[in-house]
Amino acid sequence: MSTTEKKRGFWSEMIYNNPVFGLYLGICSTLAITTTLNNAIGMGVAVIAVLTLSNIVISLIAPLTPDEIHIPVYIVVIATLVTVVGMLMQAYTPELYSTLGTFIDLIVVNCIILGRAEAYASSHNVAESARDGLMMGLSYTFSLIAMSLIRQLLGTGVLEFSNPMNNQLIFSVRLIPESFVIPVFTTQTGAFLTFAILAAAISAIKNNDAKKAADAAKARADKEKAAAAKAVKPAKEAA
Amino acid sequence: MKILFAILIAGSLLGLNVWLYKANKNTPVPEGCENLKPDCHGCGITDCSLRRTEEIREDTK
Amino acid sequence: MNLLTLFLSALLINNVILSKFIGMCPFMGVSTKLSSAIGMGVAVIFVIFGASVLSWALYYYALVPLGLEYMKLICFILLIAAFVQFVEMFIKKNSPALYKSLGIYLPLITTNCAVLYVALDNITQKYNLIETMVNSIAVSAGFMLVLVIFATIRERLAASDVPEAWKGNPIAFVVAAIMAIAFSAFAGLV
Structure with missing residues (x-):
């Protein structure tokens, strides 16, 4: 991570290094399971667990792994972790496990996990890799929550969250009257549309920042030019 | 006993992968x-x- | 008749991309040119078919008799990775022409979630060998169908004037949303 990236705050790192809307990693599960807030948070926590643990394990074994076979070795590590996390979810949060279904198993081929393993964990120490896994997992979870908030709110008008252990409702508020909801947001079409809007928003923020930086650079150059011209003018008048 | 078979199956699959990855890497790309x-x-x-x-x-x- | 129903529902109604959102990475990544979309599509059909049959055999002839069903995730992903490597090596050795059109997409397929999804789905749905074959061909053909349609649209899209922030992937997702509406009309087919 370069120093300029370190200077940015937590939220701007979430936007700039957002794995989902910025780098387009792990789109499958983002589109598929964000119909409710419960699913989004459950999936997010599962990915955080797998990503942090896989980053830790891979940063430990990377120096011992021959380069040409590193992919199958990483795949075994990740698949083992996903199996463990899946078994734990099946035991403690059975309802959530059955709604998320194959998408828990498909964490194995989620590009974020293998991508971070190759790009970061294989060349950094344990502490840095764990931090990176946690940060990436968190920004993935935030993307899921953003998607599910929009889709659940516009699609059903109700925001609710229940304890995944025993299915007790923790809160449930109706923010939009039933006759004004847009059910299309709970369907596949809504998933694609919400994703498109959020991805465009992220890219608009980035474009805007790039433009601001360019404008500031231009203004500085203009100022310098004007100052130089001013310095020339009095000299001319004196002459 | 079961765990032995589990390790055996996973190990042989991993071995197969290692062999195929190496063999594939050593196979030259066609002209x-x-x-x-x-x-x-x-x-x-x-x-x-x-x-x-x-x-x-x-x-x- | 049952097999035909299975085929049509996996191909159109439960389309792997537009209804299950699986295989989004190559759907977005390899759809900017029609020729690459076709190459990728054919490679995916071949790998999904081979990997599904092999996984099915491994599950019912090795894992079930030994009571090791929980190993299926690890075994399937390793089997898929090995199969992809084997196919790539085989094509490299035997057919440069095929390598040119299909082989270069094979490295992208190991981590294609569609392959693992079909292998796991055949087990969860308790399909027999014939149904497994039909299902895997139908799912992968559905993948190729949507990929090719999408690529033709994107080739036109590249020439159109899109607002700055929507350029590239965001507008492609809007196109996908409209395609999903079109495909939802197949729901009453079977």
């Missing part, structure tokens, strides 16, 4: 295909062996 790259702009994995970092920056800018 005329050395510089062929799939035209993929899907994800932003900066370490993808198929793409260069600069190229990805262009795409996801």
Whole structure:
């Protein structure tokens, strides 16, 4: 991570290094399971667990792994972790496990996990890799929550969250009257549309920042030019 | 006993993978295909062996 | 008749991309040119078919008799990775022409979630060998169908004037949303 990236705050790192809307990693599960807030948070926590643990394990074994076979070795590590996390979810949060279904198993081929393993964990120490896994997992979870908030709110008008252990409702508020909801947001079409809007928003923020930086650079150059011209003018008048 | 079989199966599959990855790497690419790259702009994995970092920056800018 | 129903529902109604959102990475990544979309599509059909049959055999002839069903995730992903490597090596050795059109997409397929999804789905749905074959061909053909349609649209899209922030992937997702509406009309087919 370069120093300029370190200077940015937590939220701007979430936007700039957002794995989902910025780098387009792990789109499958983002589109598929964000119909409710419960699913989004459950999936997010599962990915955080797998990503942090896989980053830790891979940063430990990377120096011992021959380069040409590193992919199958990483795949075994990740698949083992996903199996463990899946078994734990099946035991403690059975309802959530059955709604998320194959998408828990498909964490194995989620590009974020293998991508971070190759790009970061294989060349950094344990502490840095764990931090990176946690940060990436968190920004993935935030993307899921953003998607599910929009889709659940516009699609059903109700925001609710229940304890995944025993299915007790923790809160449930109706923010939009039933006759004004847009059910299309709970369907596949809504998933694609919400994703498109959020991805465009992220890219608009980035474009805007790039433009601001360019404008500031231009203004500085203009100022310098004007100052130089001013310095020339009095000299001319004196002459 | 069961756990032995589990280790045996996973181990043999991993061995198969190691062998195939090595063999595949040692097999030369056919003539005329050395510089062929799939035209993929899907994800932003900066370490993808198929793409260069600069190229990805262009795409996801 | 049952097999035909299975085929049509996996191909159109439960389309792997537009209804299950699986295989989004190559759907977005390899759809900017029609020729690459076709190459990728054919490679995916071949790998999904081979990997599904092999996984099915491994599950019912090795894992079930030994009571090791929980190993299926690890075994399937390793089997898929090995199969992809084997196919790539085989094509490299035997057919440069095929390598040119299909082989270069094979490295992208190991981590394609569609392959693992079909292998796991055949087990969860308790399909027999014939149904497994039909299902895997239908799912992968559905993948190729949507990929090719999408690529033709994107080739036109590249020439159109899109607002700055929507350029590239965001507008492609809007196109996908409209395609999903079109495909939802197949729901009453079977």
